[in-house]
Amino acid sequence: MRNWTTIKSYEEICFDFFEGIAKITINRPRYRNAFTPKTVQEISDALVYCRESQDVCVVVLTGAGDKAFCSGGDMNVKGRGGYVGGDGVPRLNVLDVQKQIRSLPKPVIAMVNGYAIGGGHVLHLMCDLTIASDNAIFGQTGPKVGSFDAGFGASYLARIVGQKKAREIWFLCRQYSAAEAERMGMVNKVVPSERLEDEVVDWAKTMMERSPLALRMIKAGLNAELDGQAGIQELAGDATMLYYMLDEAQEGGRAFLEKRKPDFSKYPKLP
Numbered sequence: 001m002r003n004w005t006t007i008k009s010y011e012e013i014c015f016d017f018f019e020g021i022a023k024i025t026i027n028r029p030r031y032r033n034a035f036t037p038k039t040v041q042e043i044s045d046a047l048v049y050c051r052e053s054q055d056v057c058v059v060v061l062t063g064a065g066d067k068a069f070c071s072g073g074d075m076n077v078k079g080r081g082g083y084v085g086g087d088g089v090p091r092l093n094v095l096d097v098q099k100q101i102r103s104l105p106k107p108v109i110a111m112v113n114g115y116a117i118g119g120g121h122v123l124h125l126m127c128d129l130t131i132a133s134d135n136a137i138f139g140q141t142g143p144k145v146g147s148f149d150a151g152f153g154a155s156y157l158a159r160i161v162g163q164k165k166a167r168e169i170w171f172l173c174r175q176y177s178a179a180e181a182e183r184m185g186m187v188n189k190v191v192p193s194e195r196l197e198d199e200v201v202d203w204a205k206t207m208m209e210r211s212p213l214a215l216r217m218i219k220a221g222l223n224a225e226l227d228g229q230a231g232i233q234e235l236a237g238d239a240t241m242l243y244y245m246l247d248e249a250q251e252g253g254r255a256f257l258e259k260r261k262p263d264f265s266k267y268p269k270l271p
């Protein structure tokens with residue numbers, strides 16, 4: 001076992017760190033790691049930390065125990081208009097977390113150790129990579145339990161498994177084994193459950209040997225192809241960040257402050 005250290009204490013998640021890897025664990029095993037508005041708010045807070053911290057290179061999302069990654073929204077607090085938290089307000093704040101995972105400029109791995117069902121299934125889909133234990137089970141339940149995710153949960157799923165399979169998954173609400181999910185392209189690798197964390201850490205360490213900026217740009221590019229103007233905005237933001245690192249951009253700012261005309265003549269105009 002490796003020595004994870006706590007980054008920050010929360011009520012419904014654990015948030016740990018080990019050698020460049022931040023691990024977010026939904027910690028409600030009693031409810032198969034179903035999420036409440038508070039769980040989601042805590043995941044969101046941890047993801048902000050992951051984005052800001054220079055120490056975090058790769059993020060892992062998982063569930064506590066060996067029975068579930070996440071079983072979706074907590075049905076006990078499902079009200080009219082969303083999931084109701086301590087403040088009595090119904091929310092669908094997991095949609096914000098989906099976007100956060102997608103736009104985090106670092107790789108996110110879903111470490112699926114049991115059921116990934118409903119909104120929990122969508123959460124694993126949103127991660128860049130999914131490594132699953134051989135006892136993992138995947139599926140959507142919406143049309144059976146009175147919900148649906150017609151956003152990323154439908155369209156991104158279809159991009160991954162194809163339109164026919166996506167319709168099957170949503171219309172029939174069946175459960176699929178880890179091996180089936182791997183064959184459909186939803187899972188990158190299936191391993192025996194006792195090897196799950198080792199495998200995830202291996203993948204994370206391999207990615208940490210790669211150029212972080214190259215990974216960031218590839219993720220933004222893969223997203224941009226699907227995400228329309230929001231995707232282009234992110235890719236363009238990364239391009240601006242890179243531009244700001246150049247002397248050519250500095251010259252523009254310098255010239256403004258020195259109240260002179262900028263001289264861009266010396267900068268390359270590559271073919």
Ligand code: S0N
Pocket residue numbers: 030031032034067068071072073074075076082083091092093094095115117118119120141142145147148149150153
């Ligand atoms: C996960 C399942 C298959 C596990 O079965 P198993 O191992 O037989 O255990 P159980 O005995 O069924 O469960 C153990 C205890 O855990 C409770 N529990 C399980 N899942 C939930 C849950 N989602 N909410 C609350 N409690 C849960 C059980 O009730 C049981 O408790 P006790 O011991 O007291 O009986 C099986 O449990 C299962 O099928 N669970 C339900 C899975 C499901 O249908 N999830 C979908 C929930 N809905 C969503 O996720 C909505 C989607 C969504 O989030 C969304 C989409 C788009 C836009 C917005 C949203 C949004 O809602 O935010």
